[in-house]
Amino acid sequence: MNRRTTVLSATVALTAALALSGCSSDSSSGGASGADGKPELTVSGAFMPQPVMDMAGGFLTIKNAGGTADKLTSVTSPISDDVQIHETKNQKMQQVTSFDIPANGELDLERGGNHIMFMGLKTKPKQGDKVSIELHFEKADPIKVDLPVEAATHNPKQH
Ligand code: CU
Numbered sequence: 001m002n003r004r005t006t007v008l009s010a011t012v013a014l015t016a017a018l019a020l021s022g023c024s025s026d027s028s029s030g031g032a033s034g035a036d037g038k039p040e041l042t043v044s045g046a047f048m049p050q051p052v053m054d055m056a057g058g059f060l061t062i063k064n065a066g067g068t069a070d071k072l073t074s075v076t077s078p079i080s081d082d083v084q085i086h087e088t089k090n091q092k093m094q095q096v097t098s099f100d101i102p103a104n105g106e107l108d109l110e111r112g113g114n115h116i117m118f119m120g121l122k123t124k125p126k127q128g129d130k131v132s133i134e135l136h137f138e139k140a141d142p143i144k145v146d147l148p149v150e151a152a153t154h155n156p157k158q159h
Helices: 002-028
Strands: 041-049 056-064 070-076 082-089 092-096 099-101 106-109 115-119 130-137 143-150
Touching: 041 130, 056 070, 056 130, 056 143, 070 082, 092 115, 099 106
Parallel strands: 041 143
Antiparallel strands: 041 056, 056 106, 056 115, 070 099, 070 130, 082 092, 082 115, 130 143
């Protein structure tokens, strides 16, 4: 009983601290309007698991070395007229309008989490192929990436 109360109050204190720090960082970023620097984005670890149906997933990491946050807003590719960005919540995926790329941080698109989703594939790429895509951002210029097609079960985060 006593222990439980302690844990509960610690949680409340932590939540309050997070809410406070959220507030203060909001107000401190209000002054300078993007004068110091742009997002500096680099893409790594990109791949597409060989599709088993007429849709496919795409995975990659976008690093932002700049002091300004950005957003991934859309993806285009010659192999699909309907490339979406999806998040996974409670093991269900749903379309989102953008993903945040934090300043001096990164956006990870990985199996079981956020991902690119190619709907209605015009061609079905096979392992060893490359699929070209273009990433579009709120602030940074578009970036072209070739996704190597890997085995259907490929997952670099697993051992
Ligand atoms: Cu999806």
